[in-house]
Amino acid sequence: MSSRDGVIERIRKLMALAEDEGATEAEAAAAALMAQRLIAENDIEQWELHSSQEEPIEGHESAPARSRWRWQLAGVVAPGFRCRHYNSRKWDRAKREYVQRMVFYGYRTDAKAAAITFDFLYRVGCRLTRRASRGKPPGTYNAYVLGYVEGIKGELEKQTEALMIVVPPKVEESYEQFSVGFGKASSELSYGAGHEAMEAYERGVAEGRDAVRARRMGAAGDERGPEAAALPGAMA
Numbered sequence: 001m002s003s004r005d006g007v008i009e010r011i012r013k014l015m016a017l018a019e020d021e022g023a024t025e026a027e028a029a030a031a032a033l034m035a036q037r038l039i040a041e042n043d044i045e046q047w048e049l050h051s052s053q054e055e056p057i058e059g060h061e062s063a064p065a066r067s068r069w070r071w072q073l074a075g076v077v078a079p080g081f082r083c084r085h086y087n088s089r090k091w092d093r094a095k096r097e098y099v100q101r102m103v104f105y106g107y108r109t110d111a112k113a114a115a116i117t118f119d120f121l122y123r124v125g126c127r128l129t130r131r132a133s134r135g136k137p138p139g140t141y142n143a144y145v146l147g148y149v150e151g152i153k154g155e156l157e158k159q160t161e162a163l164m165i166v167v168p169p170k171v172e173e174s175y176e177q178f179s180v181g182f183g184k185a186s187s188e189l190s191y192g193a194g195h196e197a198m199e200a201y202e203r204g205v206a207e208g209r210d211a212v213r214a215r216r217m218g219a220a221g222d223e224r225g226p227e228a229a230a231l232p233g234a235m236a
Contacts, residue, residue, distance in 0.1 A: 004042065007038055007042050007044065008044060008048055008049060010038065011035045011038050011039060011044065011049060012049060014031040014032075014034050014035035014038070015031070015032070015035050015049075015109060015112075015113070017031040018031040018032040018035065018112070018113060018116050019112065019116075025116075025119060025120045025123060026120060028116045028120065029116055029117045029119075029120035029121070032112075032113035032114075032116045032117050033113075033117060035109075035113060036080070036081055036110070036113050036165075037159060039109075040159075040165050049109060054107075055107045055108045055109060056107075056108055057105070057106060057107055057108075057170065057171055057174045058105070058108055058111060059086075059103040059104065059105045059111060060103065060104050060108075060111040060112050060114070060115040061088055061101045061102070061103050061115065062074075062101050062102045062103070062104070062115050062118045062119050062122070063101070063119045063122075063123075064099050064100065064101055065100055065101060065102055065118075065122050066099075066100050067122075067126065067145070068187065068189060069125075069142075069145040069146070069148075069149060069189060070087075070100070070102050070122060071087065071102075071185075071187035072145070072146070072149045072187065072189065073102075073118060073121060073122055073125065073149050073152070074102040074104070074118060076149055076152055076153040076156060077104075077114055077117055077118045077121065077152075077156070078104055078106075078114055079156075079160060079165070079166075079167065080114075080117075080156040080157075080159065080160050080165060081104065081106065081110045081111070081113050081114035081117070082106050082107070082110045082165060082166065082167050082168055082171065083104040083105055083106035083110050083111055083114045083167065083171070084104075084105045084106065084167060084171065084172070084175040084179075085102055085103060085104050085105065085114075086102075086103050086105065086179065086182060087100060087101070087102060087103070087185060088100070088101045088102070088103045102115075102118060103115075104118070105171070105174075105175050105178070106167070106168075106171045107168070107171065121152060121211055121212070124211050125145065125148050125149075125208070125211070128144075128148065128204075128207050128211075129141060129144050129145050129148065129204075132144045132200055132203055132204065132207075133200065136196055136200065137194070137196055137197075139190075139191040139194070139197050140191070140196055140197055140200045141191075141200075142189045142190065142191040143191035143197040143198070143200040143201040143204070144200040144201065144203060144204040145189065145204060146189055146191065146201060146204065147200065147201035147202060147203065147204025147205040147206075147208065148204035148205070148207060148208035148211075149204075149208060150201075150204070150205050150208065151204060151205040151206060151207065151208025151209035151210075151211070151212075152208040152209070152211060152212050153208075154205075154208075154209060155208075155209050155212035155213065156212060
């Protein structure tokens, strides 16, 4: 087996772990990020991972995500996995309400990995945000989530820029055709000025950065500290 074959096999195993229903969200996100890093570092083509034919370009949905900051988070995650993104709004007859999900559009492996990573970071962010804004003035919540997303962006962009990750032209072309007729939604968030808002923002930046490094893997729930293993896909 050549060294390239060995890398390809490792990527396949990581993606299998990312999609394993028995894996925790943290394990799935770690495996997805590492697989994506190896693909970029070694210039692996999608067909090498699956067959002699190119992978299909398609969309993969996230878990339900109702908070408005899902847009900001998806906009940060998608480019790191060579994807575009959009919002899906579907009526749930059982719950009698609309269910919102972010959809990642790209080559199948990329889109799946993006959705897995988004789900983990969104879940952690929701828990951390509730804790950070509890009992605080209005605007603290938005200040924190904007900081949280900014912290994630800073970490993911290190990898995106260092490995020159870009959305493939075929994905861009396919998305432009697919998205014709899409409406526009307002996704802007604003927060008030003030000491507490600034503190919340700065705290969000730090904890968003830590979420990608996974120094708080399961962070929002069990409060494990720096001893937790780092996400192998992140760059310190």
